[in-house]
Amino acid sequence: MAEAVKYAPNPSNNPSNNSKQGKDEWSTVQYKRRKIINRRGVAQPLEQFNFKAAERKISLYVSRVHKETTPGDIEAFIKYKTDLNVQVYKINKINNEFNAFKVIVPLNSVDLFLNDNGDRFWPADIVFRKFWERKQVGNKRSLKRSLQEIVQLCNSHHIIALQETWLFPHDLGLLNTIHKQFGSHGVSAVDTEQGMVRGRPYGGVALLWDRNIFPNADIVQCNNDRMVAVKLVRGDRSILVFSVYMPTDCEDNFPIMTQCLANISATVPCPG
The missing domain is CATH 3.60.10.10 (Endonuclease/exonuclease/phosphatase)
Structure with missing residues (x-):
C-alpha cells in the first residue's frame, strides 16, 4: 500500500459536532497500488493453427574453459549429453589464461546444468552459474x-x-x-x-x-x-x-x- 500524509482537521472543530473542541491533526491516507500482473495461458495449442508460445530460454555463464575450446566444441558436448541444441557465444576477455562463454539453453531444461546436476554435468574445474544480463542505459555501446x-x-x-x-x-x-x-x-x-x-x-x-x-x-x-x-x-x-x-x-x-x-x-x- 502507498501511504501519504494528509492534513485533516479534527472532527471536534466542526460546529455541528457537540463534542469537546480538539487540536487539528495529521492523518495517514493509504492508496492501493495498481499492479500490472502478467498471466500465462494453460490451454494446449491447436495443431491446425500456427499459434503457440515461443520457447523460453535462459543464459548460463561458463568460465575457466581451455583457450583452444570453441563454441562448436561446447555445443557438440551438450548435444551428446542431453540431445539439446543450444547456442554458445564466446565472451571476449583480455589477457586471460582461459575463455568464458555464454550458453543459451531451454528454460525447462536448466536444472540439467545448474546446482548438483551441474556439478556432475560440466567437466572438472569448469565454473558455471546463471548469466546476469546487464541492462544498457542510453547509447553507451560502440560496435x-x-x-x-x-x-x-x-x-x-x-x-x-x-x-x-x-x-x-x-x-x-x-x-x-x-x-x-x-x-x-x-x-x-x-x-x-x-x-x-x-x-x-x-x-x-x-x-x-x-x-x-x-x-x-x-x-x-x-x-x-x-x-x-x-x-x-x-x-x-x-x-x-x-x-x-x-x-x-x-x-x-x-x-x-x-x-x-x-x-x-x-x-x-x-x-x-
Whole structure:
C-alpha cells in the first residue's frame, strides 16, 4: 500500500459536532497500488493453427574453459549429453589464461546444468552459474562492444543496418571481420584530419549483407557521413539498401535533415 500524509482537521472543530473542541491533526491516507500482473495461458495449442508460445530460454555463464575450446566444441558436448541444441557465444576477455562463454539453453531444461546436476554435468574445474544480463542505459555501446549481439543478428538475418558505430576511419576494416559470411560497407563520422580527437568517437553508419544470398554487391557513394547505400543483386533482380542516421527532431536540425533527404533523392535512380 502507498501511504501519504494528509492534513485533516479534527472532527471536534466542526460546529455541528457537540463534542469537546480538539487540536487539528495529521492523518495517514493509504492508496492501493495498481499492479500490472502478467498471466500465462494453460490451454494446449491447436495443431491446425500456427499459434503457440515461443520457447523460453535462459543464459548460463561458463568460465575457466581451455583457450583452444570453441563454441562448436561446447555445443557438440551438450548435444551428446542431453540431445539439446543450444547456442554458445564466446565472451571476449583480455589477457586471460582461459575463455568464458555464454550458453543459451531451454528454460525447462536448466536444472540439467545448474546446482548438483551441474556439478556432475560440466567437466572438472569448469565454473558455471546463471548469466546476469546487464541492462544498457542510453547509447553507451560502440560496435566494438556489441560484436556478440551483431554476430547473433547475422546468424538469423540477411541484411544488417548499423548506426552509431563509433569507428574511426582506420577501424572500418573491422566490419569485414564480424562474420565470415557477410560483406560490409561503412563510413566514419570522425574527421581525423582536424588534429587530435578528444573524447570518444561518434556517429558512423554501416551495412552488412549475406554474400550467400547476395553474391553481387555494388557500393553506392552517398557523399554524406550520415548514410551508406549498397546495391544488392540476386539473380536478375536488384535492391538498393540504405542505412541512414537521421538527426533528432528539432528545428535546429532541419538543414541536416533536408541534406539527408536530398542525398537519398539524388542516389535513388528515377523510374523509366
